[in-house]
Amino acid sequence: MTAAAELIGVTQRFGSFTAVDEIDLVVPSGQLTTLLGPSGCGKTTTLRMIAGYSAPTSGTIRIDGVDSTRTPPEKRHLGMVFQSYALFPHMTVADNVGYGLKLRKVPSAERRARVMETLELVGLAHLADRKPKKLSGGQQQRVALARAIAIRPKLLLLDEPLSNLDARLRVQMRAEIRRIQAETRLTVILVTHDQDEALEMSDEMVIMNEGRIVQQGSPQQVFPRPADRFVAEFLGYENFLTAADGTPLTIRPEHLRIAEQGQGLDAKVVDVAFRGVDLLVSLDVVDPSGATVRLRADVRNDAPLTPGSSVTVIAPDDHLVSLPR
Amino acid sequence: MKRPITAALAVIGYVIMIVPIIFVVATAFTSGSTLRFPPDGFSLRWFDEALGYEPFIGAAISSLELAVVATALALLVGVPVTLAVHRGKLPGKSLVEGLFLSPLIVPELVVGLALFQQLMVGLDLDNFSTLLVGHTALMLPYAVRVTGASLALADPALEEAARGLGASPLRAFFNVTLPILRPGIFSAGLLSMVTSFNNVPLSLLLQGRDFRTLPVTMLDYVQQSYDPMVAAASTLVLAATVVIAVIAERTVGFAKIFGGINQ
Numbered sequence: 001m002t003a004a005a006e007l008i009g010v011t012q013r014f015g016s017f018t019a020v021d022e023i024d025l026v027v028p029s030g031q032l033t034t035l036l037g038p039s040g041c042g043k044t045t046t047l048r049m050i051a052g053y054s055a056p057t058s059g060t061i062r063i064d065g066v067d068s069t070r071t072p073p074e075k076r077h078l079g080m081v082f083q084s085y086a087l088f089p090h091m092t093v094a095d096n097v098g099y100g101l102k103l104r105k106v107p108s109a110e111r112r113a114r115v116m117e118t119l120e121l122v123g124l125a126h127l128a129d130r131k132p133k134k135l136s137g138g139q140q141q142r143v144a145l146a147r148a149i150a151i152r153p154k155l156l157l158l159d160e161p162l163s164n165l166d167a168r169l170r171v172q173m174r175a176e177i178r179r180i181q182a183e184t185r186l187t188v189i190l191v192t193h194d195q196d197e198a199l200e201m202s203d204e205m206v207i208m209n210e211g212r213i214v215q216q217g218s219p220q221q222v223f224p225r226p227a228d229r230f231v232a233e234f235l236g237y238e239n240f241l242t243a244a245d246g247t248p249l250t251i252r253p254e255h256l257r258i259a260e261q262g263q264g265l266d267a268k269v270v271d272v273a274f275r276g277v278d279l280l281v282s283l284d285v286v287d288p289s290g291a292t293v294r295l296r297a298d299v300r301n302d303a304p305l306t307p308g309s310s311v312t313v314i315a316p317d318d319h320l321v322s323l324p325r
Numbered sequence: 326m327k328r329p330i331t332a333a334l335a336v337i338g339y340v341i342m343i344v345p346i347i348f349v350v351a352t353a354f355t356s357g358s359t360l361r362f363p364p365d366g367f368s369l370r371w372f373d374e375a376l377g378y379e380p381f382i383g384a385a386i387s388s389l390e391l392a393v394v395a396t397a398l399a400l401l402v403g404v405p406v407t408l409a410v411h412r413g414k415l416p417g418k419s420l421v422e423g424l425f426l427s428p429l430i431v432p433e434l435v436v437g438l439a440l441f442q443q444l445m446v447g448l449d450l451d452n453f454s455t456l457l458v459g460h461t462a463l464m465l466p467y468a469v470r471v472t473g474a475s476l477a478l479a480d481p482a483l484e485e486a487a488r489g490l491g492a493s494p495l496r497a498f499f500n501v502t503l504p505i506l507r508p509g510i511f512s513a514g515l516l517s518m519v520t521s522f523n524n525v526p527l528s529l530l531l532q533g534r535d536f537r538t539l540p541v542t543m544l545d546y547v548q549q550s551y552d553p554m555v556a557a558a559s560t561l562v563l564a565a566t567v568v569i570a571v572i573a574e575r576t577v578g579f580a581k582i583f584g585g586i587n588q
Contacts, residue, residue, distance in 0.1 A: 074490075086483050103492055104491060147490070151491070
C-alpha cells in the first residue's frame, strides 16, 4: 500500500483558534478515504490544506511523495469538488468540464473527446451544451465531479459533496461515487459529517474531533470497536454503562435484549415508542457497578412491554465494547 | 392590505414623486406657447424646438462626454477597490468601503466649493477637468456598491475551483471573476452615467463659459424665458433616464444595487 498523500505534524491555526492540531495522516493510494467528524472538527480545513487553498501553520504535506506544503493549488494537479459545486455559471457543461484541459493546452479535438468521455462516465453526455443553471442539483453535482476527474488528478477531493442533495438522491450518489472511484481507480478523499455515508463508502475512515484524529481504520475495524466515547456516540452507540471494575462500557440499542426475567440486569421500563417494525424502549437499568442508568433498547415489536413494568435487560458480552477510562 | 399605514405612506410617496413629473410631461406636449397646465391642445412642436436649439444640443453633448469619461474613471478606480475590499486581506476594510461610499453623504455643494477652491482657484485647472474630478468622486459609490453587490453574490469557491483546475490567480480572475462581475459593472456604469448626466449642484458651481452641462443650461434658460421647450427637453432626458434605469434593473436589479431592501 503506497501513500498518495501524507500529512506529517500538520497544524492550522486561525488567530488563537487551532482548527487542526498536529495531525499525522497517510492516505492510501487508489482507495476512498473519508474524513469524518462533526462540524468544526477540522476535516474541511484538512482537505483545504491538502488542496493548497490554505497553507498549514506548521507541518509537512506530501503528495505522491513530493513535499507540496507550499505549492499553490494550480500546480498540485488535484481534482476538487466543492460543497457548493462552484460550477462556472457563464460556461456550458462541456466548457466547465474542459476548463482544466484547456489550461493544460490539450488540443481541442482531444479535449472534446475527453470531455465527452468524462461526461459519459457520470451519465451526463446529453447535457454537454447546457448552462449549469439549467441543471438539477444532482446533475450539477455530477458536472462538478466530471470537471474534477477530467484532468486525471493525482487525488480527487470531495468536500461534503452530497450534503446539498435530497435524502434519496444522496443514497444513490454514494453508490455512484463508489462506482466512479472503482472505474477510475482514483485516490479519493471525501469529507463528511454523515457516519452512514462514511461507513458505506469508505475503504478507510478517519474520524476527527477538535482538530485531532481520534480513530482511523476500515469501517469493519472501526464500527465494532470505537476507540473512545466520542467515536462511540458519533457512530450511534447510545448506551453507556460501567462494569463492576469501573471500566466504561457501551452497547448499541439494537444489541440490547429484554426478557421478563432471568440472568441479566434489573430494569424498569420508562417509555415505549412504537416505530413500525420495532419498538424503542427507554429503561432505567441498574448497571454492574450498581448505578442506575437510562438506556435505550431497540427491540422487536412483539414484546409485550408497558411503562412501569420490571424487566431484565441482557447486554451480550460480544456486543459490549469497553472504552478507555 | 395587512399594513394600512405603510401602504398609505407608499401611495403618498409615489404621488409626491410622480405627480410633478406628470405635469411637466403633459405641458411638454402643449400646442400653446406658455408653460401652463392643463396644456392647450396637443403638438410635438416644442420637442422639435428643443432638438433644434443649439445651446441645448451642445450642452447635451458636453454632459454626455462628462458622464462617459467620469463613469469610466469611477469604474477604473472603484472596481479594483471593491475587489480588494471583498476578496483581499485588506486591513480596515470597512473604513475603506466607507470612504468610497462617503460622496453619497457629503453635501454636493460642499464638495463643489472645495473643488472650486482647491482645483480651479488653487491649481488653476480648467472647469472640465475640475468637473471630471467632482463627477468621478460622485460616481465612485455606485461603482463600489453595485460591483460589490454582484461580488458578494458570487460564490468565492468559483475562483478556488479555477485555481484547482490549473489557473494562475490572474487567469482565474480574467476567466471566472470578471465574467461574473460583468453585469454588475455594466449596470454600475449605466447608473453612474445617469447620475452624472442629471447632476446639478456640482455642475452649477463648477460651470464655465467654455463648458456647461445640459441641466445647468436648462436652468439658465428657465431664468430667462418660460416656454414649454424646457418641459420638452426635460421629458426627453426623463425618457432616456427611464430606459437606462430599466436596463440596469434588468441586468442586476435595484434591490441588489441598493442592498438590503428586500432582504
